[in-house]
Amino acid sequence: MSKLPVLEVFGPTIQGEGMVVGQKTMFVRTAGCDYSCSWCDSAFTWDGSAKDEIIQMTPEEVWERLNCLAPGNFSHVTVSGGNPALLKNLDGLLDIFEANGVAAALETQGSVWQDWFLRIQDLTLSPKPPSSLMKTNFEVLDDIITRLMDAGRLANMSLKVVIFDDKDFNYAKDVHLRYPAVPFYLQVGNDDTATENNENLTKKLLDKYEWLTDKTAADKDLNNVRVLPQLHTLLWGNKRGV
């Protein structure tokens, strides 16, 4: 049975962003990423700083851990990263979820296709804007989105772009115009992932959220979109595992 490189299992808590914002969920955070975004808020998943915390777990062990943390107290699990799309075999875990009536959500930047994408109830594709210093491979993203749409997964997928500046905003617009049928989310970037001054952070993030809503409201290319902050950051600042 293939194992998963797990860094954190926590919850129940609230999904703070994206297509199921506010959803009560558990989190399983896996290690490893093929990107290295300049502002990555979970760099510990790939920069080596937490490598001693990675535990190789079978799907059964992940399931046990979830039930030990929250027996009977969840029906939704979010697999996050890093980039969980690097995991070739998530089917074992998804089998267990399915057998237990648990829905799975997952976010990936959209750099790799996996067949098990078709089994994710809430799949967020989050290509990275210029400020990340990464470069989107649009051929791969085209292919992923085509496969999902061909399989009738529109209600189970979304695109999300994190915005730090005007260039990111224009990138987001290009992405939305390229895939107009896909539910589209703009998200306020957090460029201060180190501060512990939460009141200050809240104010800064709400100011940026206002800036982003104003820009979106004024832009005719962005009529059918949703603009969101990260609710968990407003609640808990940069703390891990909440």
Place this chain on the structure above:
Amino acid sequence: MSKLPVLEVFGPTIQGEGMVVGQKTMFVRTAGCDYSCSWCDSAFTWDGSAKDEIIQMTPEEVWERLNCLAPGNFSHVTVSGGNPALLKNLDGLLDIFEANGVAAALETQGSVWQDWFLRIQDLTLSPKPPSSLMKTNFEVLDDIITRLMDAGRLANMSLKVVIFDDKDFNYAKDVHLRYPAVPFYLQVGNDDTATENNENLTKKLLDKYEWLTDKTAADKDLNNVRVLPQLHTLLWGNKRGV
């Protein structure tokens, strides 16, 4: 042609709450409500204080006003109140929206059925908890939800309960358990709809949001639910027309 009692037309802005939280949208606020909730944040729609601002508008006039405010700059309109379900004939306006590729959202407490509910893309039923001092007629609500579900509208509807205290929380639980298939939203109540001290209000609302997420996370009867604050209140406080 029947006219609509319109109090405000504004936007584009962001829908701050509920099933399409974050959605770029226009607002059409209609006058009149059959309830008088103790903490109503739009009491001016029914308490007579803004009765001189009510304009009787034809659907065409509403459409003109929207396009005058935001030509080419919207594809989603939220009809709010008051209780817009008191409007017997919304079909004229919905016809115009449909002809122009515009989606309609609407929120009502669920005290009255209208056939045009079946034409609303994002319909929120928001029965009022004990703190409102209103009493839910569950026979009517049962009937509304049955009709919507029989028509296959699950993807286009949601239940939302605003929470101020423990009693409200238990009421929300009852509602969720009564209609487990309907997407369910818990929302933080704003019990200070008069203050202009926005920083203070933000802090208070985030504290209450944390209280509500903690309670929900701990409750096994509320596994498949979403918990949200009002984003517009975090952004703009109690200001009208944003």
